[in-house]
Every structure is written in structure tokens, then in C-alpha cells.
Amino acid sequence: MTLTSVFNRLAMAVLTLLGVGLVVFVLLRVVPGDPVAMMISPSATPADIAALRAHYGLDLPLAEQFFLWLRDLLHLDFGTSISLRRGVLQLIGERLPATLELTFAALVFGILAGGIVAVAGVLLRRTPLEAVMDFVNGLFLAVPDFVWALALVLLVGVLWPIFPLSGRLDPALSTDFYTPFYLLESLARFNWTDVGDVLAHLVMPTLALGLPLAAVIARTLKEALGEAMVQDYVLLARLKGMSETRLVLQEALRNAVGPTLTLTGVQFTFMIGGTVIVERIFAYPGIGNMAIDAVINRDLPLIQGIVLVFGALFIVINIAVDLIADRLNPRQLHG
Amino acid sequence: MADVAVSAPVTVVNRRFRSLRPLLREPRVVWAGGFLIALALVAIFAPWIAPKDPLEQDLMMASLPPIGFEGYEPGYYLGTDDLGRDVLSRIIFGARIALTVSLVAASLAGLIGSLLGLASGWYRGWTDRIVSRLVDIWMSFPPVLLSVLLVAVMGAGLHSVIIAIAIIDWTRFSRVVRAETLAQSSLDYVTAAEAIGFSRRHILWREILPNVAPVIIALLSLEMGIAVIVEAILSFVGLSISSDAPTWGGMVAQGRQVLHESWWVLVFPLVTLFATVLAFNLLGNGLRNALDPVMRR
Numbered sequence: 160m161t162l163t164s165v166f167n168r169l170a171m172a173v174l175t176l177l178g179v180g181l182v183v184f185v186l187l188r189v190v191p192g193d194p195v196a197m198m199i200s201p202s203a204t205p206a207d208i209a210a211l212r213a214h215y216g217l218d219l220p221l222a223e224q225f226f227l228w229l230r231d232l233l234h235l236d237f238g239t240s241i242s243l244r245r246g247v248l249q250l251i252g253e254r255l256p257a258t259l260e261l262t263f264a265a266l267v268f269g270i271l272a273g274g275i276v277a278v279a280g281v282l283l284r285r286t287p288l289e290a291v292m293d294f295v296n297g298l299f300l301a302v303p304d305f306v307w308a309l310a311l312v313l314l315v316g317v318l319w320p321i322f323p324l325s326g327r328l329d330p331a332l333s334t335d336f337y338t339p340f341y342l343l344e345s346l347a348r349f350n351w352t353d354v355g356d357v358l359a360h361l362v363m364p365t366l367a368l369g370l371p372l373a374a375v376i377a378r379t380l381k382e383a384l385g386e387a388m389v390q391d392y393v394l395l396a397r398l399k400g401m402s403e404t405r406l407v408l409q410e411a412l413r414n415a416v417g418p419t420l421t422l423t424g425v426q427f428t429f430m431i432g433g434t435v436i437v438e439r440i441f442a443y444p445g446i447g448n449m450a451i452d453a454v455i456n457r458d459l460p461l462i463q464g465i466v467l468v469f470g471a472l473f474i475v476i477n478i479a480v481d482l483i484a485d486r487l488n489p490r491q492l493h494g
Numbered sequence: 495m496a497d498v499a500v501s502a503p504v505t506v507v508n509r510r511f512r513s514l515r516p517l518l519r520e521p522r523v524v525w526a527g528g529f530l531i532a533l534a535l536v537a538i539f540a541p542w543i544a545p546k547d548p549l550e551q552d553l554m555m556a557s558l559p560p561i562g563f564e565g566y567e568p569g570y571y572l573g574t575d576d577l578g579r580d581v582l583s584r585i586i587f588g589a590r591i592a593l594t595v596s597l598v599a600a601s602l603a604g605l606i607g608s609l610l611g612l613a614s615g616w617y618r619g620w621t622d623r624i625v626s627r628l629v630d631i632w633m634s635f636p637p638v639l640l641s642v643l644l645v646a647v648m649g650a651g652l653h654s655v656i657i658a659i660a661i662i663d664w665t666r667f668s669r670v671v672r673a674e675t676l677a678q679s680s681l682d683y684v685t686a687a688e689a690i691g692f693s694r695r696h697i698l699w700r701e702i703l704p705n706v707a708p709v710i711i712a713l714l715s716l717e718m719g720i721a722v723i724v725e726a727i728l729s730f731v732g733l734s735i736s737s738d739a740p741t742w743g744g745m746v747a748q749g750r751q752v753l754h755e756s757w758w759v760l761v762f763p764l765v766t767l768f769a770t771v772l773a774f775n776l777l778g779n780g781l782r783n784a785l786d787p788v789m790r791r
Contacts, residue, residue, distance in 0.1 A: 179635065432636030466643075474634060
């Protein structure tokens with residue numbers, strides 16, 4: 160990817176984000192419910208309400224509100240949450256790390272599990288086990304994260320209570336964290352009790368988000384590996400006496416990774432979208448969970464901020480995937 | 495001339511008949527389609543099939559376990575919830591809501607998305623640029639968050655759920671239909687139609703659409719599966735229709751709360767939900783396989 164095309168992508172990204180902001184802004188302003196009505200006491204006079212509306216700028220014309228919001232955004236001022244009465248940026252800053260740690264864990268799990276299943280599937284080609292694995296993989300492809308989350312709740316809640324089902328950290332562990340990155344921080348401080356506890360809390364939501372991703376990766380990578388295994392260079396390596404496992408891992412994998420990567424990127428954005436409901440089910444304190452509360456409370460500034468953050472994440476991932484795919488594509492090296 | 499007039503309807507009938515056969519040869523279509531037809535029949539005849547009234551509360555009969563477990567009460571095959579409502583009857587009536595939402599919402603999303611996809615793939619230029627930009631913007635929203643947002647804006651209820659799904663998921667259709675239209679429009683039959691002098695619009699509706707239709711049908715089935723899940727998610731969050739009404743998502747949400755006392759309130763609706771989504775998925779993939787002329791060759 161040349162510098163110009165990267166620049167073009169970034170310009171497009173800004174345009175898309177602007178569109179996202181506009182859509183959510185207009186959508187929220189046609190809401191019949193008054194967000195201010197929720198935060199005042201029943202004894203408030205109409206004058207009080209008007210004053211409060213003016214305070215949040217809700218009395219201005221729509222276009223003016225939008226441009227004021229944009230102007231503030233440029234100064235990194237995301238406004239103040241109406242329901243939590245704190246800065247939106249600050250709230251997102253506290254919650255986003257939890258979501259990032261969760262999605263990263265799910266991504267790593269999905270790639271590892273999907274990769275192992277794909278390699279095993281290729282090694283077991285033309286055995287009865289292959290059909291079984293393909294069948295199970297097909298089932299897994301059909302199960303969305305929402306159903307996984309609840310199935311896991313059932314499994315761990317009723318049958319086999321080994322992992323915590325809600326939250327991010329046992330309240331009994333009264334560690335004071337300096338950053339909102341609990342996992343990274345406890346790792347950096349070699350506090351193994353905390354690391355274990357944070358990881359235990361991560362297991363359930365990670366599985367719910369990561370299993371659908373693993374299923375997609377397993378299917379795509381296995382197909383790509385199967386195609387690579389009949390290419391001439393693999394045949395040559397086989398004639399040289401390379402073992403089947405090394406053939407798959409050293410020769411085929413390198414050439415099969417490209418198409419899988421692009422799809423993983425798309426699936427990764429779906430997965431980030433999935434955090435909204437999965438965090439809800441496991442009462443995990445990330446921005447997805449906060450987003451649903453914000454919508455229920457009609458907290459306009461907070462919703463706008465969260466949606467923008469999600470949009471930015473999606474766009475950044477897409478650009479990153481394109482860049483990595485370009486780097487991996489041997490045909491582009493000399494272009 | 496007389497020969498042509500007589501033989502034309504015959505070929506049409508033949509072609510229709512033939513187009514059904516690859517469908518029935520595809521086991522996924524037969525099994526998943528059979529399951530869904532059975533489910534639809536259960537939904538239609540729910541009042542006659544359900545053993546109990548799905549709304550009737552009976553605290554004397556609260557939290558009864560399903561058949562085969564200690565404390566089972568005859569007639570309550572899958573047990574009762576904490577308000578004494580029959581789980582089986584609620585699942586049966588819940589099928590009505592789930593199937594209505596999925597059918598209407600998926601059709602709406604399919605209609606919007608296919609029209610925009612056809613238009614941007616066929617007319618290209620400005621139409622294509624605007625639609626593609628819209629798709630980009632849409633794809634930058636987390637769908638669950640957008641659906642929750644839309645339903646909150648429109649007010650909870652069945653209509654809102656349906657409209658929200660249609661507004662969010664049209665992109666699934668438009669992207670695929672656009673790509674398919676682009677691919678079709680470079681084929682020889684389109685060039686031939688242009689050479690004969692058919693109008694652009696005529697070619698789009700009479701030549702291209704019939705060739706894109708199989709893809710749309712397969713996508714519709716997949717989308718219905720997605721709609722069932724979205725409805726369940728919205729019920730779960732408490733934004734679908736009233737919590738009294740029997741929805742699978744609402745039952746699942748309730749089951750999550752009473753998990754440790756009565757697991758069956760969560761298990762059975764969840765299994766139903768899963769089976770339905772799986773069936774829509776298998777049907778969609780089977781249809782795509784059976785209807786795709788390239789795959790058939």
C-alpha cells in the first residue's frame with residue numbers, strides 16, 4: 160500500500176466517522192423521550208427544566224447542536240454523561256480497557272483454537288475423523304455469541320461451577336489498580352493472585368466471543384491449507400522427505416494465512432460488536448455493557464461517545480488488516 | 495408459429511419442475527426445511543397444540559421440574575417458571591413471535607438491500623458511490639448496539655424490533671447483491687440483450703434479477719436466522735414486546751435469573767432458539783448450494 164492510498168483510506172475513515180456521528184446524532188434527537196426528564200426531581204419547575212436543557216445545549220437548533228458537538232470533539236471534549244454526571248471521555252477511558260482486554264483474549268483464543276483445529280483437520284484428511292470434525296465445525300459456525308454465552312452460563316452455572324460468571328475481579332481482592340488494564344497491570348506487578356482471578360473472570364466471556372471466531376477461522380484456514388497442500392512446492396518438499404506435520408506448518412501455512420487473515424479482520428469487528436451483549440450477560444464492566452445502560456437511560460452524550468469509539472475501532476481494525484494483508488501478499492512486495 | 499405457441503408453456507412447466515429437483519436432492523434443504531415447516535405449523539396452530547395457557551400464572555404450580563425429574567406434575571411436560579407458567583406452552587406461543595419477526599424483518603431487509611444492491615451494481619456511478627458509502631457507515635456500527643438504540647428511539651415493541659432489524663441488516667443483502675449484479679452484468683446474455691435493444695431497466699428486471707434471485711433467497715433464509723437471534727437479544731435486554739408475552743428471548747432472560755433454582759426455564763427455550771437458528775443456517779447454505787448454477791455444474 161502506497162503512502163497516498165494510506166492517506167486516502169484515512170480521509171475516507173474520517174468521512175465515515177463523520178457519517179456515523181451524524182446518523183447517531185440525528186437518530187437520538189428524534190427520540191420522543193426527554194433525556195432531561197430522567198434526571199430531575201418531580202418537584203422541579205418548568206423553569207428548572209428549561210435551565211437544565213440549556214445547560215446541556217438541548218434547546219439549540221439541531222444543526223447548531225451538531226456543529227457544537229463536532230467542535231468540542233476536535234478539542235477532545237466528548238461532553239458530560241447525563242445519567243452518571245461525569246465526563247464521557249473519562250468514563251470511556253475507564254471502561255474501554257476492560258473491553259480491549261476481553262476482545263484481545265477472545266481474538267488470541269479464536270486464532271489459536273481455530274488454527275489448531277484447521278491444522279489437525281488437514282492432517283486428518285480422508286480419515287473418518289475429518290467428517291466428524293467438519294460436522295462439529297459446521298454446528299459451531301451456526302451458534303452465535305449470544306447463544307454461546309447463555310449455554311456457558313448454563314454449563315458453568317449449574318453443571319460445573321469452576322469459573323466466576325459475572326464481573327471482572329473478585330470484590331474480596333481489594334487491590335488498588337493504578338490503570339484500568341487489570342490484566343496487564345497485575346502481570347506487570349507479578350501479582351499472581353490477581354492475574355489468576357482476572358483470567359478466571361475472562362474465561363467465560365472470552366469463550367462466548369472466541370468460539371464463533373474459532374469456527375470461522377478453522378473452516379477458512381482448513382480450506383486454504385487443503386488447497387496449498389496439493390501445490391507443487393508442497394509436493395517438492397514432500398519428495399525431499401519432510402514430515403506431513405512440518406509440511407503443513409512450514410510450507411502450507413505460510414501461503415494459506417493470507418485469505419484467512421482478511422476474514423479474521425472482518426470477524427474481529429463482528430466480535431467487537433458482540434461484546435455489547437456478551438458483556439451484558441456476564442455483567443462484565445466494559446463499554447458494551449455501559450452502552451446498553453446508556454441507551455436505557457437515554458444518556459445522549461454517553462451514547463454518542465461510545466458509538467464513535469466503536470466506529471473508530473472498526474475502522475482502525477479494517478485499515479490495519481489491509482496493511483497486514485498487503486505486507487503478507489508476496490505479489491505486492493515488488494509492486 | 496403454432497408449434498412455438500403450443501410448446502412454450504410446456505417448457506416453462508418443465509423448467510419449473512426441474513428447478514425443484516436439485517433442492518430436494520440437498521439433504522440440508524429437506525431436513526432444515528422440514529423442521530421449519532413443522533415449527534411454522536406449531537406456531538400457526540399454537541392454541542390447539544399448547545397444553546396450557548401461556549400467560550396463566552399459578553403460584554401453586556411454580557418452578558415445577560420437567561418430566562422425568564422429582565416433583566414433576568403431569569401435564570407440565572417441560573416444567574414451569576417461577577410464576578407457575580407452563581414452559582412448553584410458552585415456547586410454542588413464542589414460536590409465533592419469533593417466526594413473525596424473522597419472516598417480516600428478513601423480507602424487509604431483503605427488499606431494501608436487494609433494491610439498493612441491484613441499483614448500485616447495475617447503474618454504478620453516483621448511485622453506487624452513495625450506496626457504498628452508506629454501507630461503510632452502517633458497517634461501522636456494532637449491530638447489537640444499533641438495534642438497541644433504534645428500539646429505544648422507537649419505543650419497545652414488535653414493530654420497532656422488525657423495523658430495527660430491517661434498517662440494520664439491509665447491508666448484508668446489498669453487498670452481496672451488488673457484487674452478484676456486477677458479475678452478471680459482464681456476462682454474454684446481458685451484452686446480447688443490450689444488442690437486441692432492450693432498455694436498461696428491462697434488462698435489470700427481466701434478465702439480471704432472475705439470475706440474482708437464488709442468492710437473495712439463500713440470504714433470506716440466513717437473515718431469518720439472524721432475525722430470530724436479534725429478537726431474542728432485544729427481548730433479553732427487555733426492549734422487545736412486554737415481558738409478559740411469551741418470547742424465547744424473554745424466557746431466556748428470566749431463565750438466567752432463576753438459573754440456580756430452575757435450570758429448565760433457561761435450557762428449553764435456549765435449545766429451541768439454537769435449533770431454529772441452526773435450521774435457518776442449514777437451509778440457507780443448502781439453498782445456496784442447490785440454486786447456485788456454478789456449484790451445480
